[in-house]
Amino acid sequence: xxxxxxxxxxxxxxxxxxxxxxxxxxxxxxxxxxxxxxxxxxxxxxxxxxxxxxxxxxxxxxxxxxxxxxxxxxxxxxxxxxxxxxxxxxxxxxxxxxxxxxxxxxxxxxxxxxxxxxxxxxxxxxxxxxxxxxxxxxxxxxxxxxxxxxxxxxxxxxxxxxxxxxxxxxxxxxxxxxxxxxxxxxxxxxxxxxxxxxxxxxxxxxxxxxxxxxxxxxxxxxxxxxxxxxxxxxxxxxxxxxxxxxxxxxxxxxxxxxxxxxxxxxxxxxxxxxxxxxxxxxxxxxxxxxxxxxxxxxxxxxxxxxxxxxxxxxxxxxxxxxxxxxxxxxxxxxxxxxxxxxxxxxxxxxxxxxxxxxxxxxxxxxxxxxxxxxxxxxxxxxxxxxxxxxxxxxxxxxxxxxxxxxxxxxxxxxxxxxxxxxxxxxxxxxxxxxxxxxxxxxxxxxxxxxxxxxxxxxxxxxxxxxxx
Amino acid sequence: xxxxxxxxxxxxxxxxxxxxxxxxxxxxxxxxxxxxxxxxxxxxxxxxxxxxxxxxxxxxxxxxxxxxxxxxxxxxxxxxxxxxxxxxxxxxxxxxxxxxxxxxxxxxxxxxxxxxxxxxxxxxxxxxxxxxxxxxxxxxxxxxxxxxxxxxxxxxxxxxxxxxxxxxxxxxxxxxxxxxxxxxxxxxxxxxxxxxxxxxxxxxxxxxxxxxxxxxxxxxxxxxxxxxxxxxxxxxxxxxxxxxxxxxxxxxxxxxxxxxxxxxxxxxxxxxxxxxxxxxxxxxxxxxxxxxxxxxxxxxxxxxxxxxxxxxxxxxxxxxxxxxxxxxxxxxxxxxxx
Numbered sequence: 171x172x173x174x175x176x177x178x179x180x181x182x183x184x185x186x187x188x189x190x191x192x193x194x195x196x197x198x199x200x201x202x203x204x205x206x207x208x209x210x211x212x213x214x215x216x217x218x219x220x221x222x223x224x225x226x227x228x229x230x231x232x233x234x235x236x237x238x239x240x241x242x243x244x245x246x247x248x249x250x251x252x253x254x255x256x257x258x259x260x261x262x263x264x265x266x267x268x269x270x271x272x273x274x275x276x277x278x279x280x281x282x283x284x285x286x287x288x289x290x291x292x293x294x295x296x297x298x299x300x301x302x303x304x305x306x307x308x309x310x311x312x313x314x315x316x317x318x319x320x321x322x323x324x325x326x327x328x329x330x331x332x333x334x335x336x337x338x339x340x341x342x343x344x345x346x347x348x349x350x351x352x353x354x355x356x357x358x359x360x361x362x363x364x365x366x367x368x369x370x371x372x373x374x375x376x377x378x379x380x381x382x383x384x385x386x387x388x389x390x391x392x393x394x395x396x397x398x399x400x401x402x403x404x405x406x407x408x409x410x411x412x413x414x415x416x417x418x419x420x421x422x423x424x425x426x427x428x429x430x431x432x433x434x435x436x437x438x439x440x441x442x443x444x445x446x447x448x449x450x451x452x453x454x455x456x457x458x459x460x461x462x463x464x465x466x467x468x469x470x471x472x473x474x475x476x477x478x479x480x481x482x483x484x485x486x487x488x489x490x491x492x493x494x495x496x497x498x499x500x501x502x503x504x505x506x507x508x509x510x511x512x513x514x515x516x517x518x519x520x521x522x523x524x525x526x527x528x529x530x531x532x533x534x535x536x537x538x539x540x541x542x543x544x545x546x547x548x549x550x551x552x553x554x555x556x557x558x559x560x561x562x563x564x565x566x567x568x569x570x571x572x573x574x575x576x577x578x579x580x581x582x583x584x585x586x587x588x589x590x591x592x593x594x595x596x597x598x599x600x601x602x603x604x605x606x607x608x609x610x611x612x613x614x615x616x617x618x619x620x621x622x623x624x625x626x627x628x629x630x631x632x633x634x635x636x637x638x
Numbered sequence: 639x640x641x642x643x644x645x646x647x648x649x650x651x652x653x654x655x656x657x658x659x660x661x662x663x664x665x666x667x668x669x670x671x672x673x674x675x676x677x678x679x680x681x682x683x684x685x686x687x688x689x690x691x692x693x694x695x696x697x698x699x700x701x702x703x704x705x706x707x708x709x710x711x712x713x714x715x716x717x718x719x720x721x722x723x724x725x726x727x728x729x730x731x732x733x734x735x736x737x738x739x740x741x742x743x744x745x746x747x748x749x750x751x752x753x754x755x756x757x758x759x760x761x762x763x764x765x766x767x768x769x770x771x772x773x774x775x776x777x778x779x780x781x782x783x784x785x786x787x788x789x790x791x792x793x794x795x796x797x798x799x800x801x802x803x804x805x806x807x808x809x810x811x812x813x814x815x816x817x818x819x820x821x822x823x824x825x826x827x828x829x830x831x832x833x834x835x836x837x838x839x840x841x842x843x844x845x846x847x848x849x850x851x852x853x854x855x856x857x858x859x860x861x862x863x864x865x866x867x868x869x870x871x872x873x874x875x876x877x878x879x880x881x882x883x884x885x886x887x888x889x890x891x892x893x894x895x896x897x898x899x900x901x902x903x904x905x906x907x908x909x910x911x912x913x914x915x916x917x918x919x920x921x922x923x924x925x926x927x928x929x930x931x932x933x934x935x936x937x938x939x940x941x942x943x944x945x946x947x948x949x950x951x952x953x954x955x956x957x958x959x960x961x962x963x964x965x966x967x968x969x970x971x972x973x974x975x976x
Contacts, residue, residue: 196681226950263831265815266808268861275681277859289836296838408677418694423727437726444723446691446840451677475725488677492690492723505698529836543841546698602839611822611845613835 197404200279200294202322203304204314208335210246212304212373212395213267213280219380220396222269264290273400289529289576292616295321296602299404300329302395307340307370311353316361316562320578323362324525324622326598329402330358330366333395337370337377337387344389360565371395406449406598408488413450413458413511414592414600416545417443417503421494442473442494443503448545448599450511451488452495457512460503461590466512471496489599506547508590508600516600518588523557525580525594525622526605528573530614534581535572540614541606542585550586551605557581580621594618682868689719689856691840692819693803696854697723697730699844700801703854704761704794706976707733708741709749710922711876712805715865716856718874720803721756732759734799736790738782739766740900740924748877761797763789780900781927787975791827794851801844801852804976809861810952819858825849827974853976862920862952863945870938882918882936893929901926920945920952 201209214231217223231247238244267278279294295301301322305315322330332354340346351368358366370387371377377384382394393401421444423437452458456469472484473494487493495509503509510516522542528534534553542551557580559570573579594601595618605615679687696703705720707713720729735749753760765785768774774785794802808815818834820842835843844852857865869876887894888903888910894917895901903910917930918941935941 196684263816263834265812266859267815268809268859293836293838297840418691419698419724421724421727440726444694446687473725475722478726490679490684490687490691492687492694494725541845543843545841546695599839602841604838604841604843606843606845611843611847613838613843616836616838 196275196277197300197399197402198277198279198298199300199302199399200281200291200298200327201302201304202281202291202295202318203335204306204309204312207304207306207309208246208373209280209282209304211244212302212333212335212371212379213278214244214246215373215376215379216278216396217267217269219376220269220271222267264294271396271400276399289527291318292321292325292527292529295325295327296616298325298327300331300399300402301327302331302333302399304333304335304373305350305354307334307336307343307346307350310350311357313562315354316357317576319358319361319363320560320562320565321527324527324578324618325616326595326622328365330363331395331398332366332368333371333373334368335371335373338372338375342370342377342386344387347390367392367398369393369395369398406489408447408449408451411449411451411489411597412514413452413456414448414516414597415443415445415452415458415495415509416448416547416600417505417507417509418445418546419505420444420503440496441500442496443509444492444494445509445546446492447487447489449489449597451486452511453486454484458497458509459512459515460501461508461510461515462518462588463502463507464518465499465501467497467499467501469495470498506545508545508547510590516590516592516597518590520585520588521554522551522583522585522589522591522603522619523580523621524583524603524617524619525578526573526615526617528575528577528579528615530607530612531575533572533574534579534615539608541608542583542589542603542617543606544589544591544603544619545600547589548606549589550608551583554582554584591619593620594622595620682864682871685860685864686719686722686868688840688859689716690723692842692854692856693720693723695842696801696803696844696852700852702797702799703731703801703803704797704799705729705731705733705803706805707735707749707752707758707760708922709735709745709752709877710805711865711869711880712807712857714752714874714876715860715868716803716805717752717756718872719856729756729758732761734761734763734790734793734797734802736763736786736793737765738786738924739764739769740782740926742877742879742922742925744879745877745922761793763793765789779927782924783927784975787827787973790976791974794827799851800846801854803854803856805857806855806976807857807860807862807865808855817853817855817858819855820844821853821855822846823851823853823974827851829853829972829974831972863942866938866942866945870942877922879919879922881938881941882916882933884914885917885930886912887915887917887930888912894931895927895929896925898925900924 201213203209232243234247235244263282265280267280269276279298281291281294303318305311334347334350337347347370354366354368369378369392370390371379373379377386378390378394380394380396382397421442423440452469454469454472457466458469459466472487473496474484477484534556536553536555538553540551542549556570556572558567559573559577559579561568567580570579592600601619603617603619604613605617607614705717707717724730733753765782768789769776774788806814806817808817816831818837820837821829822835823829846852886897888897890910894915897903897912903912915932916934918933918935919930921928933944935944
C-alpha cells in the first residue's frame, strides 16, 4: 500500500475511520434533553473533538459565527441544518450524524428537546442502543428529563448516559453534580431505568467529552463520554432469541417480468420468501410454523444473491440478515405472514393490549378507527378502551378517557384480522407496532404490545445491564 | 502527510484474512466478514441488510416504484442492493435518469450499458428538451443542477411513480441529515422538513394520498467511506472517471473544472489557465459545476485510503451549487429536488 496523497487542503493528524471493519462496532445513539441544554453543542463537540468535522464544514461554521458577532465557533451550527433552526437557534428535527473513532463507528440521532418535538425523541430512541440525556447543571431535572427517561424506559433502550452539562457554569461544583446524580438515580429508578451512568461535562469548553480527566473536574475520575460510548456492548444476541421472520415479498422469478430475465428457465419453479430475520437463528431443516395460518413445514433452503451466484448454499441465517427462505411444502404464504420457530411460536390474536406513545395532533379516543402496522402486516383496528395515562410525576398509570399529543398510555385494540403479537419487553422487533391514520396516512402512535409500563411501575434489574 | 495502515491489527481478522495490500484483494484488505459461527453482522453487512429490507418494503407496499439512476456511485450501489433484494428474480421496477444535458459522456455510456446488461427499463427526463421548447431557461451561471427539479417532478407525475428511490445519504449535507428514510412529498413534490412523520423502529410508513409520492433513501445511513468500502467488497464497477486519470482542467472558485463543451475557461481579463492534471471525481453531475480533485488514486483501495484522510466533504470539494448559501440544498429539496 503506497502512501496516500491528500487531494484538497492541508492534511492534519486524523483518526481515520478504517478500523470500523471490525465486527459489531456500529453503535446507534440518540441524544435527548430539554431546550437549551446544549445538545447540539455537545454533538458538535463530539464531532469536532473526534476530528469528524471536515475543514469546509468548520469554515462555514466559523463564518456564520463571525457574522453573528460570536467570538468562538458555535458548534451547534454543525447540526442545526435547517434555515429555521439557525434563525431560531433551536433544533427542530432529528439530525443524523456519522462519526467514527479508531474503535467504533457511530450513528447519532440528534433529537430536539422542545416539548412539541417529543415525537422526534421517540423516533431517535426507537433504534438506539444508548440514549445520551443532557441536563443543565443549573436547572436540574425538568419535565422533559422525566419524559425522556420514561420514553427510554418504555422503548427499552439498553443504556442511558446522563451528561450533566454546563458544569463550568456552576464552577465545576462536585456537590452540585452529586446532588443531580442522586436526583437522576431516584427518577430513573421510579421509571424502571436500571442502568444509568452520570458524568459532568461542559460541551462548550469540552470537559470530559472526548478526553478523560479534565483538570477542572479532578473529583471525577471516570471515563469521558466518548470513552463510555466506545465501550458499551451493542445489540441483541440472536442465539438467545426465538426465530422470527416476517415475510416481506414472495420471490417468483417466473411471474413478474420473468420472461425477460436471463435465468428464467433455471428458476422456473423457484418460490422463496424474502425478508429480514427479526430475531433469532434459523437453520436448514428447522421446523417452522407460518402464522397466522398455523401451517407447519420445514426450511428447505436459505438463499441470498451471493449464495445463488456462487452456489455455496447457506446452512443458517440470523438477525438482522436479509435472506430468502425456501420451504419444504407448497404452502400459501403472503406478505405479512410470520415464519417462526415451530417449538416456540407466538400466539395469534385479534385483541391487543398495548402501550402507546401518542404522537398525533388529535386526541386518541375510544372508538377511533386506525390502521395498525405490525412487522410487515397492516390491519384495521378500532380502539376499544383507553386504560390509563402515565403520570410522569408519580410514575403511575392514572385513569384517563383520552390520550393527547405526547401522552404515554395503555390502550386495548380490536383488530380486523389476527397478528402474531409478542410482548415488546420480550421481543422488540415483533412487539412493536405503529398506529396510522387511515385517511391521511400519518403516523399516530408508537405502540408496544403488552404492558410495557410494567417495567416503569415495577422497576427490575434489566438483563444485560451495563455497569461501569 | 499521514500514512495509514489499512490492515486491522487490533483483532484476529487481519491475520485470518491473510496478508493484505495487493490490488484485487479488497476483501482481505478490508476484513469485513464475521467469523464463521458468530452471529453478528459487520458494519457493511448490517448496512447492506438494512438497504435490502428498505427496498423490499417499497416493492411490497407501492404500486409504481422507480429508482433514480445517474451512473454515479451512490445510484450504482443502490441498484446493486436492488439486484440483491430480488435475486434470483429481476429488479421489479424501472430506473429514471434526469439528464442535465451537461453529463460526462463516459457516465452516460456507463448508464446505458448498465441498463442494457441488466435488462432494465430506462426512462430519461431531459433538461435539454425543456430548454429547447422554452419550459425552462438557462441560468445566468450556466449550471443545470437546479433545473433538474421540474423534469423530475413531471416524470414522476407522468409515469405516476408513487415511490422514488434516491441515493442520497445523510452524511452528505446538513439538510439531508434531517431526512427520513421514507420521505413524503406533497402533490407539488415539496418536502416539509418541519412536519415529517416520526419514523419508528424499522416500521416504515409509506401511506400517501393520491398525487403524493414518497422519496425513499436506502443509503441513508451510509457514509462516503462505507460506499467505497462496499464497492471494494462487492467489486462493483463504476465509470472510469471516479479513478485517477489525466484531464485538461482549469481553476475556478477553488475547484478544478474539466475543459469540455459545457465548461470553458474564461479568456477575458480574469483568464483561467488550462493545464493537464491527474485527477478523479468524487461525485459526478453537471460538468459545468462538478469539480475534480487532484488524485493518484487509480484503484478502489487507493480511493478508500484517500477518502479516509480527506479534510473536505464530498460536496464541499466538488459542488459549486451547494456553495451558493448556507441553505442551498434545503431550498432545492423543499422544491422537490433529489
